Amino acid sequence: MAALADPTRRAILDRLRDGPRAVGDLAAGLPVSRPAVSQHLRVLCDAGLLAVTPEGNRRLYALVPGGISDLRYYLDGLWDDALDAFARAARAEGTRKPDPKPQKE
Amino acid sequence: MAALADPTRRAILDRLRDGPRAVGDLAAGLPVSRPAVSQHLRVLCDAGLLAVTPEGNRRLYALVPGGISDLRYYLDGLWDDALDAFARAARAEGTRKPDPKPQKE
DNA sequence: CATCTGCGTTAGTCATGTCTTACCGTAAGC
DNA sequence: GCTTACGGTAAGACATGACTAACGCAGATG
Structure with a gap:
């Protein structure tokens, strides 16, 4: 529940509504740096809201x-x-x- | 949405499931002081989740x-x-x- | 009218969380 | 095998938010 509190995380979830996306792709459309996106993705994964799928060199995150x-x-x-x-x-x-x-x- | 992030506010909402309650009654069952409860109630009212009904000397808060x-x-x-x-x-x-x-x- | 209870508000302190910079490991491409 | 792109991690600075203590105000009670 606390995972949805941050507006950046809400924005990440909104970007993921259309389908799985990579970290760099997400960070490109957000006003924060890529490490910050990684941290938010970790929080969302830990909350059970996201799932990660390693695709070669990239890591695709998707809604669960x-x-x-x-x-x-x-x-x-x-x-x-x-x-x-x-x-x-x-x-x-x-x-x-x-x-x-x-x-x- | 951010109003639901704090566990104390979630506890307040849970206490209000049975019906409207006063501030002192809420604070009595919570591990925080009365002013803290008042602040949380203000946040919840501002978020549109609670409604206040002045009942004489007391103030009854209820879910909306x-x-x-x-x-x-x-x-x-x-x-x-x-x-x-x-x-x-x-x-x-x-x-x-x-x-x-x-x-x- | 005096007093007491109940509640909101303010100032201040402290913890939690978020962001950035720098670094390292890993997979693809030449 | 070497270089480049991609992503996770660590450490630190910074902001936000939650809590307590003290104060003031309104309504009820005698």
């Missing part, structure tokens, strides 16, 4: 859907509990009001 | 589903693109056909 799935699950539960707490608070606030049942999308 | 929805949407798009890129990479690997230019560079 499994790592994102975990975060989605966490936010899903938080969203569900937030809706539940919101409905309960609204019900407690006005007893005369009808039961506000929010739809979960 | 809308703020979580935005993060869910972002992760949803990232998940979708990751799956797409993964399927494309698997197809390129399996068919072993000489792709002319799969990358969009």
Whole structure:
């Protein structure tokens, strides 16, 4: 979760949406140096969000859907509990009001 | 997004899953002081994840589903693109056909 | 009206994390 | 076999952020 905090790492993930890319290719489109990109890639790999594929002399980094799935699950539960707490608070606030049942999308 | 990076803020969100709570109540169950909790609450409110309801002398903080929805949407798009890129990479690997230019560079 | 509780704010200190420069190992090309 | 391109690593400077202590303000209570 902390891996998504840095905007540079978010930019790296955005660059990887189209497919795997090499380190130099990523660093060319980012305002930071290549070692910084390597460090961010290490963090993202350690978080399980990225996978590396050595392709000859280069190293191709790609998104790993499994790592994102975990975060989605966490936010899903938080969203569900937030809706539940919101409905309960609204019900407690006005007893005369009808039961506000929010739809979960 | 950066608001979810700090573990203390995540703990605050977890405490708020059951419903709105006051600052002192939150700080009592956390290993940090009350002012720190106030600062984290300010950050979370600024991020749109929390809403405050002055209840007499106290201030009740509650989860706002809308703020979580935005993060869910972002992760949803990232998940979708990751799956797409993964399927494309698997197809390129399996068919072993000489792709002319799969990358969009 | 006086006092107490609860909360937000500020200033200051300290830890964490990010970026850069320099260096080394490894794979391709002549 | 030598040179070049590519990428990871280490050390250091720097900025950002989190935490505590002290203070001030508003609402409730007697």
